[in-house]
Amino acid sequence: MLFIGLIALLIALPILGIAAAWLNLDAHAVDVLMQQMHTVLPGYLATSAWLAIAVTIGVVLVGAATAVTVSLFEFRGRRFLEWALLLPMAMPAYVSAYAYTDFLQYSGLVQTSLRNVIPGMRLPEIRNLSGAIFLFIFTLYPYTYLLARSALNERGLHLMEAARLLGTPLAARIRRVALPLARPALMAGAALALMETLADYGVSAYFGLTTFTTGIYKAWMVMDDRIAAAQLASVLLGIVAVLLWVERQGQKKLRFSSVRGQRGDGSESRLEPLRGMHRNVAWLVCGLPIFLGFVLPVLILLQLMWAEFGHNAAANNATNGDSDFGSVSFDLLRYAGWAWNSFRFGTIAACLAVALALALSFAQRSHGLPRFKAMLLRFITHVASMGYAIPGSVIAVGILLPIAWLQVIAPHNTIGIWLTATSLGIVYAYLVRFSAVAVQSIDAGYARIPTSYDEAARTLSSSRWRIASRLHAPLLWRSMATAFLMVFVDVVKELPATLLLRPFNTDTLAVIAHNLARDERLGEAALPALTIVAVGLIPVLLVTRALSRR
Known part of the structure; x- marks a missing residue:
């Protein structure tokens, strides 16, 4: 239990570091707080509030429309649109x-084409609050779509059929049956989308928005004010805690009895058929989010990458008079270094997260524990599961703040060097942030292993280590592989914690894509950005495969 307690302390340390900032609230800290309340804090609250309200409305509308369309109606291409x-x-x-x-x-292409048709025509700038809301809606709506679709597939078809037999019109069935059924799922998905929005740094920094994440980064890295950074991080942590509570309340309401019909039992025949204009509307409702959220950005990045490679080749030909792609090769060598850093951090963090998840899940599975130890295990697992809801910038500040205090108390200690000048600090942040993903996957795998297997092994005098290594591990390899891939992908995509904690002269794909885009070198940023997207497709394919088996 000492080992498990140490794990809990390590996972909770960044949160405790943020909370401890309020224990030493001296006159200077109060002055900093009052100054922020009269200067930057209202702007951070206003921007975050507008983002929260608009993104919530947007993801609920898009998620509900797409989930209802593919779950309750039959039309050509529905199975393709589902995934x-x-x-x-x-x-x-x-x-x-x-x-x-x-x-x-x-x-760009759009405005240039418009000016050729209508001289003097100019579109509004996208790098503002409205543009950020648009991007968040069409990249985060899958949270609401996925949960609402699951809720509707659970009981929606049967209840819609019962309402139809009672003579209820289609519009009334959707309004009075389908949408109330999906409401808890939509709220839970909206809470997840909001947590991702508040945790974002890349969009806010690139668009110049005054959000909490950009404020935390600016307070720590630009103004070198750890007190201000801690205060902002604590406010953001409180907001996320409220959203996490809302999401969990919504998840509780998703637990209804399953009366879903299996494939081949006639349930598919109860889908409302769509033809002609109605089918075209369904394609528009489902196809537009896919096009705006994935297809168009990928096409733009591919075009940027192609243009960048062509420009490098032309410049090389003009300089050397031949066609050896020297400059392109140099860029690719640097790209290989960035990709290696992302791969290295992702692999180390994923292996440690899987090991941690296995230890926690196996400890919870043990029987005969005293009541206090069982409650402590549940509490530790709950603490480990909170990390995924905490923004990376808050975790980074929670790690850096105790280091700063230690440097004041013991100036000659080397803990700060080990955590900031090596990979230890950033891997630790990843472990705090993404252990919850691994724990959920391993727990799901353990739920499919009957406890009678353990009891039979214990009657044969098998040790706990032998049960874990020879019995559980072969049965959990799929869950372990899934947990590894999910954590690996999340690490590759993580930006704010990486920016604050990466070792000196060490850049990842996410960091270099952000830095190049910030310097308006979008052509060079296209390749690392596309690599991040390609890696991000892995969990999407896993989820799609899992849903197709249900």
Whole structure:
């Protein structure tokens, strides 16, 4: 239990570090707080509030419309749209921001074409609050779509059929049966989308928005004010805690009895058929989010990458008079270094997260524990599961703040060097942030292993280690592989924690894509951005495969 307690302490340390900032509230800290309340804090609250309200409305509308369309209606292409609607999950919002900025800028293709038709025509700038809301909606709506679709598939077909037999019109059936049934799922999905929105740094920084994440980064890295950064991080942590509570309340309401019909039992015949104009509307409702959230950004990035390679080749020919792609090769060598850093961090963090998840899940499975130890295990697992809801910038500040205190108390200690000048600090942040993903996957695998297997092994005098290694491990390899891939992908996409904690002269694909896009070198940012998208497709394919087996 000492080992499990140490794990809990390590996972909870960043949160405790943020909370401890309020224990030493001296006169200087109060002055900093009052100054922020009169200067930057109202702007952070206003921007975050507008983002929260608009993104909530947007993801609920898009998620509800798409879920109702593919769950309750039958039309050509429905099966393709069912899984294609998940594709925007692979597209980080900050990558979409880079693509749309190039596409819609004054010298871009759209505005140039419009000026050729209508001289003097100019579109509004996308790098603002409205543009950020648009990007978040079409990259985060899969959260609401996926949960609402599951809720409707659970009981929606049968209840819609019962309402139809009672003579209820189609519009009334959707309004009075389908939408109330999906409401808890939509609220839970909206809470998840909001947590992702508040945790985002790439879009906010690139668009110049005054959000909490950009404020935390600016307070720590630009103004070198750890007190201000801690105060902002604590406010953001409180907001996320409320959203996490709302999401869990919504998840509780999703637990209704399953009366879903299996394939081949006639349930498919109860889908409302769509033809002609109605089928075209269904395609528009489902196809537009896919196009705006995934297809168009990918096409833009591919065009940018192709143009960048062509420009490098032309410059090389003009300089050397031959066609050896020297400059392109140099860029590819640097790209290989960035990709290796992302792969290295992702692999180390994923292996440690899987090991941690196995230890926690196996400890919870043990029988005969005293009541206090059983309650402590549940509490530790709950703490480990909270990390995924905490923004990376908050975790980074929660790690850096105790280091700063230690440097004041013991100036000659080397803990700060080990955590900031090596990979230890950033891997630790990843472990705090993404252990919950691994724990959920391993728990799901353990739920499929009957406890009678363990009891039979114990009657044969098998040790706990032998049960875990020889019995559980072969049965859990799929769950372990899934947990590894999910954590690996999340690490590759993570930006704010990586920016704050990466070792010196060490860049990942996410960091370099952000830095290049910030410097308006979008062509060079296209390749690392596309690599992040390609890696992000892995969990989408896993989810699609799992849903197809249900």
